[in-house]
Amino acid sequence: MVKKTSMKDIAQDVGVSIALVSYVLNNQKENRISKEVAIKIREAARRLNYQPNQIAKSLKTNKTYTLGLIVADISNPFSSSLARIIENEADKFNYTVLFGSSDENPQRLQKLIDTLLNRQVDGLIIAAPEGSEAQLTALQQRIPFVLIDRYFPNLSTNYVALDNYKSIYTGVQHLVDSGYRRIGLISFATDLFHVSERKRGYRAALKDNQITISKAWINELGQATYTGEMAKSIQELLSGKQPVNAILFASNALALHGLKQLNALGVSVPDDVAVLSFDEAEAYDLFHTPVTCIRQPLADMGQMATRLLIDIIQKNNRTTQVNLDAELIIRASTRPVQTLATAD
Amino acid sequence: MVKKTSMKDIAQDVGVSIALVSYVLNNQKENRISKEVAIKIREAARRLNYQPNQIAKSLKTNKTYTLGLIVADISNPFSSSLARIIENEADKFNYTVLFGSSDENPQRLQKLIDTLLNRQVDGLIIAAPEGSEAQLTALQQRIPFVLIDRYFPNLSTNYVALDNYKSIYTGVQHLVDSGYRRIGLISFATDLFHVSERKRGYRAALKDNQITISKAWINELGQATYTGEMAKSIQELLSGKQPVNAILFASNALALHGLKQLNALGVSVPDDVAVLSFDEAEAYDLFHTPVTCIRQPLADMGQMATRLLIDIIQKNNRTTQVNLDAELIIRASTRPVQTLATAD
Numbered sequence: 001m002v003k004k005t006s007m008k009d010i011a012q013d014v015g016v017s018i019a020l021v022s023y024v025l026n027n028q029k030e031n032r033i034s035k036e037v038a039i040k041i042r043e044a045a046r047r048l049n050y051q052p053n054q055i056a057k058s059l060k061t062n063k064t065y066t067l068g069l070i071v072a073d074i075s076n077p078f079s080s081s082l083a084r085i086i087e088n089e090a091d092k093f094n095y096t097v098l099f100g101s102s103d104e105n106p107q108r109l110q111k112l113i114d115t116l117l118n119r120q121v122d123g124l125i126i127a128a129p130e131g132s133e134a135q136l137t138a139l140q141q142r143i144p145f146v147l148i149d150r151y152f153p154n155l156s157t158n159y160v161a162l163d164n165y166k167s168i169y170t171g172v173q174h175l176v177d178s179g180y181r182r183i184g185l186i187s188f189a190t191d192l193f194h195v196s197e198r199k200r201g202y203r204a205a206l207k208d209n210q211i212t213i214s215k216a217w218i219n220e221l222g223q224a225t226y227t228g229e230m231a232k233s234i235q236e237l238l239s240g241k242q243p244v245n246a247i248l249f250a251s252n253a254l255a256l257h258g259l260k261q262l263n264a265l266g267v268s269v270p271d272d273v274a275v276l277s278f279d280e281a282e283a284y285d286l287f288h289t290p291v292t293c294i295r296q297p298l299a300d301m302g303q304m305a306t307r308l309l310i311d312i313i314q315k316n317n318r319t320t321q322v323n324l325d326a327e328l329i330i331r332a333s334t335r336p337v338q339t340l341a342t343a344d
Numbered sequence: 345m346v347k348k349t350s351m352k353d354i355a356q357d358v359g360v361s362i363a364l365v366s367y368v369l370n371n372q373k374e375n376r377i378s379k380e381v382a383i384k385i386r387e388a389a390r391r392l393n394y395q396p397n398q399i400a401k402s403l404k405t406n407k408t409y410t411l412g413l414i415v416a417d418i419s420n421p422f423s424s425s426l427a428r429i430i431e432n433e434a435d436k437f438n439y440t441v442l443f444g445s446s447d448e449n450p451q452r453l454q455k456l457i458d459t460l461l462n463r464q465v466d467g468l469i470i471a472a473p474e475g476s477e478a479q480l481t482a483l484q485q486r487i488p489f490v491l492i493d494r495y496f497p498n499l500s501t502n503y504v505a506l507d508n509y510k511s512i513y514t515g516v517q518h519l520v521d522s523g524y525r526r527i528g529l530i531s532f533a534t535d536l537f538h539v540s541e542r543k544r545g546y547r548a549a550l551k552d553n554q555i556t557i558s559k560a561w562i563n564e565l566g567q568a569t570y571t572g573e574m575a576k577s578i579q580e581l582l583s584g585k586q587p588v589n590a591i592l593f594a595s596n597a598l599a600l601h602g603l604k605q606l607n608a609l610g611v612s613v614p615d616d617v618a619v620l621s622f623d624e625a626e627a628y629d630l631f632h633t634p635v636t637c638i639r640q641p642l643a644d645m646g647q648m649a650t651r652l653l654i655d656i657i658q659k660n661n662r663t664t665q666v667n668l669d670a671e672l673i674i675r676a677s678t679r680p681v682q683t684l685a686t687a688d
Contacts, residue, residue: 004486049482049485049486051458051461051462051486052462064463066442066463073428074418074424074427074428074431075421075424075425075427075428077419077421077424079424080418080419080421080423080424080427081419083418083419083424083443084417084418084419084445087418087443087444087445096442096444096459096460096463097442097443097444098410098440098441098442098443099427099431099441099442099443100431100440100441101428101431114395115440116440117395118395118396119408119410119440138393141393142348142393142395256626256629256630259630260629260630263629263630263632281627282600282627283625283626283627283629283630284630285600285604285607285627286600286603286604286607286627286628286630286631287630288607288632
């Protein structure tokens with residue numbers, strides 16, 4: 001490893017004082033330094049590959065132009081797509097992004113927050129796990145942050161999220177309009193507000209259509225165990241007293257595993273059961289039937305959260321809360337009932 | 345925004361000197377400080393939520409415990425899975441990971457390198473884009489780094505990569521053993537060494553089986569334009585003078601779009617054409633036929649690269665080059681020819 005070039009090296013190379021090198025490279029006292037010397041110093045800095053020490057600079061400006069991003073799991077396509085959008089948007093404003101995965105675990109979130117704050121990030125974008133209200137409340141005294149995707153209705157924080165209630169309501173209404181009235185929900189067992197809102201929207205849409213919900217229609221799987229529970233859940237929905245003719249998956253991870261199990265069980269979509277997915281994944285394109293889904297405005301979400309955070313870092317103290325609308329993408333997996341081979 | 349707690353605040357709170365606070369919080373001169381006072385100082389630090397300034401610390405130790413990771417595109421599942429593995433492995437050694445996407449562009453790579461070096465990362469893990477030899481050569485004088493997934497045979501750098509030649513050779517041999525002798529290759533038009541190695545392995549395996557390769561069998565698509573070119577490429581492979589009965593996709597992105605197009609064109613796998621994919625993606629599970637693939641040892645790759653980098657940062661100067669073996673996962677998309685409905 002070659003030693004880093006210092007201002008001293010440049011000073012020795014050009015034959016001037018270190019102070020003079022510092023003035024030129026920091027654009028100070030320009031009127032008092034001859035252009036010729038300044039050019040020599042800059043040329044030597046380039047030739048010797050001089051890199052200013054950003055950490056020393058940061059101590060003076062108190063800004064590092066670094067944002068921290070805490071997602072649930074960077075290997076989930078929702079998280080990684082969002083990370084890429086945030087990265088691109090931050091780059092436009094010359095910010096670099098540091099990231100970490102919380103694994104939906106408040107302790108791991110706290111560890112990441114501490115690490116990122118120790119690295120002196122200017123602000124955080126956080127997809128908050130369940131049970132992290134205390135951490136977030138404490139964080140409000142320490143650094144600007146914007147919640148993304150999830151938020152807590154009782155916490156007055158900046159956030160950019162989806163109107164989950166409305167999005168699900170619209171999706172369920174589409175199913176009812178297509179002739180499906182026995183609609184199962186496969187979701188996660190969690191108190192996370194955005195997931196509860198999805199259940200609330202599902203219930204409200206059915207109720208408003210005078211459909212009595214059977215208890216057996218709502219299946220809430222464990223966040224750590226859902227892949228193992230999926231097959232049983234689907235079989236129960238399809239074979240109960242009131243078997244469903246449509247299934248709504250409350251997230252892309254659930255839909256992905258649900259579609260795999262429907263394949264494995266030899267269930268035909270939409271002839272045996274219609275499928276509606278919250279979120280989408282590129283993977284769905286490989287399923288035999290194009291899957292109707294509730295598409296989140298990912299680009300808007302990531303860009304707005306990034307700009308909002310930079311805005312807060314740079315100047316304002318307002319609390320901004322954004323609720324975005326989803327888009328319902330209607331495909332063959334929810335074909336109207338009367339067009340199905342098995343119409344009943 | 346509340347002001348950050350300083351050592352001065354703690355000193356005033358406890359009623360001692362700032363020097364004494366500094367000694368206690370930095371575990372210095374322990375024998376000379378009363379336990380009672382030390383406890384009071386630590387208690388005040390906790391109560392006032394004191395956070396040590398890691399940047400100031402870094403100036404002294406010259407270590408930031410931060411690694412930079414440059415992938416091609418964090419939203420590609422290969423990259424995001426690798427990022428997650430590296431993140432987990434780095435965390436075991438108390439390193440945080442900063443990441444960026446190069447978009448397969450050497451200029452963007454250079455910008456990311458400069459940004460990460462300015463943030464004083466201790467080392468870099470890089471999936472290097474085509475044409476970045478000059479940047480990497482210059483980088484060797486500046487900071488420890490490990491190439492991952494891709495490397496340049498003419499550069500003497502640390503790397504952890506796959507033996508691409510051998511992996512493809514094994515896959516093609518499996519196709520031949522299953523009765524397929526007209527095998528098309530869909531790859532990228534690039535001089536990247538790891539992609540060239542895949543083509544070389546494909547050619548060698550066919551040659552060693554006395555199969556004469558038709559020029560029309562090798563389709564190299566543009567890295568930025570392949571999604572638009574895929575349908576035409578597949579149709580040409582299936583309809584030429586010597587139509588293929590098996591297609592080898594040289595990456596998961598190519599296979600993903602290839603499988604979509606096979607669906608759209610109504611081509612049945614493996615009855616009309618067998619499919620072998622380099623890399624795999626969770627998405628394949630939704631394809632009607634389970635897809636045979638060459639599985640890269642992602643966990644090994646990410647963990648070895650991380651440990652190697654930390655090892656180099658901490659003590660040694662050796663150049664280490666690791667070539668890993670892939671695993672061939674045989675599924676129904678390459679069923680032996682004699683079992684097919686359309687056996688010929």
